[in-house]
Amino acid sequence: MAKRPSASTVQLIDTVEALEAKIARMRVAQEAFSHFSQEQVDRIFHAAATAANKARIPLARMAVEETGRGILEDKVIKNHYAAEYIYNAYKHTKTCGVVEHDEALGITKVAEPIGIVGAVIPTTNPTSTAIFKCLISLKTRNAILISPHPAAAKCTIAAAQIVLDAAIAAGAPEEIIGWVDTPSIELTNVVMRDVDIILATGGPGMVKAAYSSGKPALGVGAGNTPVVIDETADIKLAVSSIIHSKTFDNGMICASEQSVTVLDSIYDAVKDEFVRRGCYVVKPGQELEALREAMFKNGALDHRIPGMAAAKIAELAGIEVPAKTKILIVETTSTDPEKEEFSHEKLSPVLAMYHAATYEEAVQKAEHLVLAGGPGHTASLYVHPSERQKIALFHDCMKACRIVINTPSSQGGIGDLYNFGMLPSLTLGCGSWGNNSVSENVGVKHLLNIKTVAERRENMLWFRAPEKVYFKKGSTPVALAELKDVMGKKRAFIVTDQFLFKNGNTRAIEAKLDEMGIQHDCFYDVEPDPSLTSARAGAAQMRLFEPDVIIAIGGGSAMDAAKVMWMMYEHPDADFEDMAMDFMDIRKRVYTFPKMGEKAYFIAVPTSSGTGSEVTPFAIITDKETGIKWPLADYALLPNMAIVDVDNAMTAPRGLTAASGIDVMTHAIESYVSIMASDYTRGLSMKAAKLVFEYLPASYERGAQDPIARENMHNASCMAGMAFANAFLGVNHSMAHKLGAFHHLPHGIANAVLLTRVMRYNAAEAPVKMGTFSQYPYPNARAAYAEMARFCGIQGVDDAEVFENFISALETLKDTIGVKKTIQEYGVDEAYFLETLDEMCEQAFNDQCTGANPRYPLISEIRELFLDAYYGREPQSYEV
Template sequence: MENTEKIFELAREAYQEFLTLDQKMVNKIFKAAALAANENRIELAKMAIVETHMGIVEDKILKNHFASEFIYNKYKDLQTVGTFYKNEALGIQKIYEPIGIIGAVIPTTNPTSTAIFKCLLALKTRNAIIISPHPGAKNCTIAAAKIVLDAAVKAGAPKNIIAWVEEPSLDATNYVMKNADIILATGGPGMVKAAYSSGVPAIGVGAGNAPAIIDDSANLDIATSSIIQSNTFDNGVVCATENSVIILESVYDKTIKLFESKNAYVVKNEEEKNKFRKKMFKEGKYGLLDPQLVGQTALRIAELVGIEIPKTTNFILVETEKTTYDEPLAHEKLSTYVAVYKAKDFDHAISMSRDLLKMGPGHTASLWVNPDKEKQKIEKFKSLNPGRLVVNSPSSLGAIGDMYNFGLEPSLTLGCGTYGGNSFSQNVGPLNLLNIKTLVERRENMQWLRLPERIYHKYGSLEFAFDDLKEWEIKKAVIVTDKVINQLYGKRITDQLDRLKIEYMLFDGVEPNPMLSTTEKGAEEIKKYKPDLVIGFGGGSSMDAAKLMWLMYENGEEKLDFKDLAVTFADIRKRIVKYPATGRKAKMIAIPTTSGTGSEVTPFSVITDDETHTKYPLADYSLTPNMAIIDPELTMSVPKMATNAPALDALTHCFEAYVSVMSTEYTDGYAVQGAKNILHYLPAAYHNGKEDKEARSKVMNGATFAGMAFANAFLGIVHSLSHKVGGHHGVVHGAANAIILPYVIRYNAACVIEGGKQAYFSQYTTQNSMEKYANMAKELGLKGKNNEELVDSLIEAVQKLTSEVELHPSFKSYGVDEKKFFDSLDKMSEEAFDDQCTGANPRYPLIEDIKEIYTNAYFGKPIEKFAK
């Protein structure tokens, strides 16, 4: 064992040296080693036959040729060193890295070709390899490894990069498997199981027991010739060789006669069958093949089993019926005899194959069929579990790749996937022996500015905007609104539609905080009417309801699952639920009559669930209207008490969009301008609005600016908390925002001071809430000597505006029952944390923090100043 330890020590030193070589040098070594192995293919094949007494020398020559020439040609241009993928825009690189020392277990059935194959893979990938030969094939295996090593060293490889155990034993093999960095095991089930149990990552392959189906559509002449060719290749020791042949009853007799005409012997006598069963396994243990039978000619098999066959026989078929484990003939054989079965039909053949594959799961199966006429049978064949499903090819050579299908990777180690207890199901190649390192540089997410394609504004713009309906060739429209707005302004809309000779239907059943049942009812009416235009007209509730009705209409007869639409997301581009596209059946126009939600320009719609009374903010750009008409004339007769709360909602939109983790230069301008309009003009619009055209216009434009900002930068926890207190206690949304906003400004701005958590978003590089709020204060003309004083001034300005427009400063002052409020506090806080708006808040809120904000807001607790 001391010698084995020394081998590992030298191999690790060689590996470290090998790491310094570039791709050009690796390729040079790989070529030199492949050439040397190929030049010695005959001598190595002769050595293998002498030592193992298995197989055929000519076929072993071909396998050595395959392991050197085919492997080299397949992988000579494959990059295995350094960075193989780079995307500067995404800031990502992928780099190949060798694993270290490969512990390679070599079988007695293919002792030289497998050694060549594994050594070449190690050289191509800059890994060291230590070989543990089978005791019955140690001399030829070591000879193959030494030939490859000598050529590699001469070409520039480290001298101990390939090594081997001189005197193989169970202890030595276990040492190799436990001390390697990865095991590449080829051998019997026991060896593979030991590899996977070693505690070291392993690539091991399971037992083969390939069934071959001969369909009645197959070319029987080619099928029989190929199966004989496959089984007599190296006397059947390739693990992918057919071990059972399943022939459809309709062509069974004809196929058997063809086999017999090609020097195959069919065992039909029960006594002879039992002789095979008795001799197959060593000590009668299923799965432990008698090595005397492995890799022998048909004549030698007959002699060992004790039957007489013609001297010209090259292949033996043993007629069998049972496909279960207790039938010895159903197991792997690795020789020149197979079990042959008669299937009633193709489905029966598939069923029999499935049974047989239980004794060789995941490895290989083959099918002989007319591929042009029997595509359905090939589909059924695909339901079997092997990693290789070979069609119309000799299975042994067809499965190892690059001979009967040039797209299949050449390999002498064939994975069986989890069906066979393996970690993979493909043909092993160089990439299986490489780690992939990924270098990622920080990158910001792609952002956008998405708005309605047309936004009309200015006093009296309604009529001019409707002229676009001629261009859109609108024939039928649906107006979605509420009864009050319809009575006040409905004729303004219908007059325009009449002028343009557009048919219309009215749905005026929208209530404040629109319910899901209302939108579903409206959607059904819209589906029946089949309009090409939907008009959402009124306050935010009417426009929000119209958006969802439009979405449901566009979805056709299939009913949308509202719960799916309401699923929250961390990134709108990665959401689980995809909204249907809009605009295929109808356009949508949003016309606000109040100055608040900004719904006319946003992808948002807030809908209340009838059962739970929970408000769900739906968000998707498919909800963005095609046109928004901002006509302040529609607000002139709005009563003062319908002016204050919506405007405070809009002001909150400005502040939250401005400090959002998704804010950009594009959205900040809208947020600032919106806040200026509302803060400076809302008192006049509220107290003198019906006479003050300028004030109403400024506030309405401010609300739309706010919508344009948060449509693209999103909102924050003011809205998260407001949604829940509105749903649980009926507080008007804008009024709730007005109460909560000052506390959240203080909370966000204090993030760094209080050791709060910064929100997670790639472009949000530093916690800058204090600076952003202070800058907003400057933009609004507020005073302060430093950031802290400016934020204090901003909080005072919000509270002063709230008072000026006669909104209350606390939930308690609105009559919210104290016991009910605090009974619901835990639930509201959890729901607010999970609200769609929370993710864009600049300070990552803890649920306990949300509870504290709710508590302070309930009582209207004075806000502590930063500047003392």
């Protein structure tokens, strides 16, 4: 292996000053290398791997001669593996520039080198580890500075020199690989101090030093691989595999087996097979103690032992064994490293052997050995492949990052020889169990900084409504005819409240069901504020009746209660606390609602023109024992059919007409300015608002005497419901929910007294915080309000004037239908209001509706809005 003179060999790196100067030159080289293309890097990577591969035999010979450890032929294999397998694994891997791009998601990932890699090389694998680390550094456009083990410096530097020369010939900068010529603790500390990342392979002390250096480190812990041989295992396969692994380079691979635990039922057979294959079982007593004394000094492995042949170790102990003995087997019982040195990592062809009465006991012993001597490294099991439960128990119990089954652990652990999904590596991470930063085989990805370039993208939106929405006066019996003619339904369950039941609102539906021969039952105990108690009672009645269709008739309360009963009927074990969990994005929520409709088809028939519940995925239920309201929101709760027939809503009283009508307006306005609004929802919002302006006064004043006004309000309610079912609402509703919960204001009235104040708050051009959603680019609520106002016929010279005229028109509408100006005017006690104010504010902030508001509210701002609405104060400026 003739060397050509290079900058790396002109000056010996044997002092701190020389090393610091070397590092400075390497930084210049790495900076230049960082701009190389993937094509240039791959050419260098190929040339370096080829050169290392060609030198595998002389490098192996150098390693054996210099260290006096291991087996020449096996070191040849390790060098071959480090060159060929590493090249093959990464030859097509992108490591330069853009390595990944997803146009749809707007994500680009860009690979950048880390800088200078500090590589500490062990005496056990001095040339193969050097080749491996140099190659993955070159592939990732990093420089690498090697600190060899003093007992293997010459062969380590020779390996690095060969890779460097080939890399330079292929176009790499001359100083891209460097090394310390005369290793010392002082110089190794400088390497760790001045490089950008440390790739440390060696003893626990060195690895700990790397992690303590203050620099990112990829250090790997000690191995103490335990093996379990189950009674279902192929004994010949197991024993031959263990010998193949344990004798490879005289046991210096850190993943090699250190102990074997065998079930009693096959113990003698396994022991005999080991002997038949050329192993020697150390006799208990004098021989065992002599071996212990030869191998361990003060409880630690003697430095001469790693890589020494079995016969040579026996000779040190004065034990006579055949010259070609493969493994020395020590039968022992204790797995405690404080009591039994043979339970340690031995890095030599010496194997501890344990009994186990049961498989579970064998696993426990293996688990203890892993934790005691090599946490996180490797564990091995021999078992019949069909014994999946035993395999599962083993991998569940082992605190090891590599679990190899029916495989020589040395060759299996380094990857790509007996398995083909584990990347090849000569640096094996042990995870947190071994105090390592990685739990896998180290490779090129660990030497890259990946920059993620994320371009703004808009979320996919949706528009979801019931499968069928029937509308027009008199449509109820026509729509219900489908139950028999199309669906073949046989049993209908009606949910309503006592007032509607006694008032005869269900009779026409019951008559139609009778006409079609569909059996029916009715639950009519829904309260105005539906409770969990009544929902459970209704669900219990459902389970007895076993309906295949549920018909909810009423306002929001009846429909909410019916939705909850539907859920309980189909999924009795549903957890309301989980279902009511708040979410930021309904598609990403933690809780997944169960699928609905497998037992019963759900039909919603509104009798008031306000909530829009017949077309929304929302329901609110109250646990009166705890006082907790469970707001449920999920498209699983969306009715299958809505029948929007004004015949079912013709007799609503004036108070309800006013409250529900202004609720419709609030739904329309809030859904229009929601950060999740879209062209699909805005059209519905605008039309609903226009209908409310045109028809609510007449519906309020004339009631059933003006069926056209009533019908248009009924349609407006449904359209606004579809809009907010998809765009959601805002802080107006969040605050109204709390006024209702704490002070029992009707929901529509609570919305009404807040509406124009919240609109002014949202219309600020420079709010303290805006809502967070990719579709919402900047504060634009005022322009949105003005756009809606113009559609409703309200004009002005600019958006500001149109907005003010919109506010005036809404105040006039509220006056027309008898909405009072303040919360106080509704009889809410001042002292109690102030006492509950802080809790209301916090709960309103945390309400599910708040997240879609165009202005993200501070709790202090919600407080001021509440106080303004209570006292009727002139609103302050809501600009920053």
